[in-house]
Amino acid sequence: MGVESHIKTVAxxxxxxxxxxxxxxxxxxxxxxxxxxxxxxxxxxxxYFWSHKIVLAMxxxxxxxxxxxxxxxxxxREVSHLASMPMPKVYIVNSANPNAFATGRNPKHxxxxxxxxxxxxxxxxxxxxxxxxxxxxxxxxxxxxxxxAATIAGVITYVGMMARWAAIFGxxxxxxxxxxxxxxxxxxxxxxxxxxxxxxxGLSRSREYLADETGAKMIHDPxxxxxxxxxxHAGSKRNPIRMGSPATSSLFIVNPFSTKGIMSLLSxxxxxEERVKRLKAM
Numbered sequence: 001m002g003v004e005s006h007i008k009t010v011a012x013x014x015x016x017x018x019x020x021x022x023x024x025x026x027x028x029x030x031x032x033x034x035x036x037x038x039x040x041x042x043x044x045x046x047x048y049f050w051s052h053k054i055v056l057a058m059x060x061x062x063x064x065x066x067x068x069x070x071x072x073x074x075x076x077r078e079v080s081h082l083a084s085m086p087m088p089k090v091y092i093v094n095s096a097n098p099n100a101f102a103t104g105r106n107p108k109h110x111x112x113x114x115x116x117x118x119x120x121x122x123x124x125x126x127x128x129x130x131x132x133x134x135x136x137x138x139x140x141x142x143x144x145x146x147x148x149a150a151t152i153a154g155v156i157t158y159v160g161m162m163a164r165w166a167a168i169f170g171x172x173x174x175x176x177x178x179x180x181x182x183x184x185x186x187x188x189x190x191x192x193x194x195x196x197x198x199x200x201x202g203l204s205r206s207r208e209y210l211a212d213e214t215g216a217k218m219i220h221d222p223x224x225x226x227x228x229x230x231x232x233h234a235g236s237k238r239n240p241i242r243m244g245s246p247a248t249s250s251l252f253i254v255n256p257f258s259t260k261g262i263m264s265l266l267s268x269x270x271x272x273e274e275r276v277k278r279l280k281a282m
Contacts, residue, residue: 049105052103055101055251056103058243058248059093059095059243060243061091061113062091062094063089063092064090069092071124072119072127073090075124075127075128076135079128079132080135082218082219083132083139083218085135086108088104088107088110088112088138090112091113092113093113093116094115095117095241097115097236097241098118098121098231098232098235099114099115099252099253100130100133100134101134102135102138103251107139112135115241117235118130121232122228122232126224126228126231129216129226129227129228130228130253132216133215133253134215134253135218136214137211139214140210142210145203145207201268205268205270208275212229212278213278213282216279216282222282223280226275229254229272232254233272236255241256244256249267250269255268
């Protein structure tokens with residue numbers, strides 16, 4: 001499963017990059033291609049270095065004092081040792097939504113955040129499973145992977161939106177509307193952004209499966225993580241988070257926002273039943 005997830009990640013990132021370059025070409029040949037590449041590099045750089053600060057501020061996360069959370073610090077330190085990783089910073093989010101997320105550009109600058117809801121809901125062994133899952137995201141460099149994917153998808157979506165506005169106000173710079181241009185515009189404005197979002201969702205789900213597997217192996221206990229996921233899934237439905245943005249939902253161990261009907265098909269997380277099934281099969 002681990003090798004399969006890595007292969008899938010490389011493939012999806014490759015396709016997303018190809019889509020971005022295709023958008024640049026449709027937008028303006030070699031010049032548009034250059035603009036697309038430059039935009040991607042700039043946005044990736046900014047996201048990689050500063051997005052964790054934005055996320056922590058968005059959820060009003062506060063750094064936890066070890067004197068206030070000695071058991072939590074002990075478990076994070078223990079899992080860090082098992083993962084052969086530096087001790088991350090520990091943050092607390094004041095929310096009844098039971099959840100956790102990891103952020104930070106690399107293991108040396110990692111942050112693991114927990115809501116007050118998850119601290120009240122889970123047993124110590126279940127919480128240790130969640131910590132292992134989040135530390136696995138850091139170990140697998142998922143922050144970097146997701147940042148690159150989100151940025152590329154964001155650029156593609158933004159260009160598609162600009163293309164739709166351009167159509168309303170007369171098209172791209174007076175170009176002749178032959179059949180080729182019409183097809184290119186359709187791809188640019190509608191098809192490509194949808195494809196980018198679906199690929200990003202596929203990547204997010206793949207990395208969740210990988211973090212589940214890596215975390216379970218790290219602590220030699222897939223059942224505690226499976227039990228924790230079931231509790232968190234039910235608890236998150238009862239108490240959806242009241243702050244932040246759905247755009248950040250992929251960071252959390254379970255989706256903290258309420259999703260119903262067709263929106264559940266666009267979830268950043270795999271079906272909970274399948275995650276639990278895979279863990280228990282280990």
